[in-house]
Amino acid sequence: MNSIFSYFIPKDKKFFPLFEKASSNLMDMADKLEALVNSDPSSDREKLHKEIERLEQKGDEITHAIYLELSKTFITPFDREDIHQLAAALDDIADYIHGSSNRMLLYNVHLMTEPVKKLGELVKEGCKEVYKAVSELKDLKNIRVITDSCVRINSIENQADYVFDKAVGELFDYEEDAKNIIKYKEVLSALETATDMCEDVANVMESILVKNA
Template identity: 55%
Template sequence: MNNIFKFFTPKDKKFQPLFEQAANNAVKISEALLIALNTSDLEKRKEHIKEIERLEHVGDDITHSIFLELSKNFITPFDREDIHSLASAVDDIADYIHASATNIELYNIVVIGDSMIKLAELLVEMCTDLEKAIKELRSFKNIRIIADACVRINSGENQADHICNLAIARLFDFETNAIELIKQKEVLQTLELATDKCEDAANVLESILVKNA
């Protein structure tokens, strides 16, 4: 019966394009973060952080459009709760990336540690996998791509936990400036929270798979 319902349901022309835009924006903002962290020129870093802020606003607009469509449409491509949860999780990724970049600037963190860069690299990988998985929601023909992407995202989140915890432990062992320790710890934890949101998005995708594949 579910397959029959799918056959007669009009092809989604509203939600899927918006989700793909949101996922692509998550990739762009994660890449902008990695560039910012790898930039030693502080003025150039500020420019990249401004771009991160712009992309965060773009993400907000896309999320607002998804919620608006959700309020206007009775028929949706999958559960309304899953649409809301997926949109919120992708938006949260951008929010935490933006918060991380903003704090680096506000706290005047000049030297970026290897752990922050590793977390940023993981975020790029996880957001790229998220984009690949979301594109497959268009047809559900390659569910293995979605499932494999979710596995990689979950693995990435575990790596991020380890990197963050180890970095904080080293701060307590070697950083003698208490204020600097607090600043670094705050940014590390915010970056790790961004990876948590990637995992949240992956969990929603797995839920959608179970219900629709």
């Protein structure tokens, strides 16, 4: 089946380099996010916010390039619907990483709490596994690498759920300022949702494996 599948892959392999660029860009965004949540309040956080925004725009350009190639290509390496869903899921991760950064900036969140830092770490771990899995899609020779990464992504998302739920519970128990409750809940929610989007990518890749491996 793999040999038959490889026969139909377009020789130019336009989609795979674009997917790798998209997932690599997510790694860069996650690095900046981790630096942001671990930065000192007196540091130049504005620079990190702007860099995350720049990378999010770069991700949008890559997504549009994938959609353009999809509209022009007759024979695709796997189902057109899966290509579209994978591109959209990768873009969603970028959107929520940017959204997390944006909420920190707009809501003047200066103190980065331990749950915020932990979720930032989990987002980075999720993006790392997404990159590893996406990089193996080009020939499907290392299916175990993809499946292992998908399992780890699911575990990361479960950890993020726990951190989020515990952090929100503690906000309601110990925080007296309603504004702070709203601000931190919004930031925590965006970070946790970024890990949900990593899980969406894993689900799409598992679907691709079922159909083609």
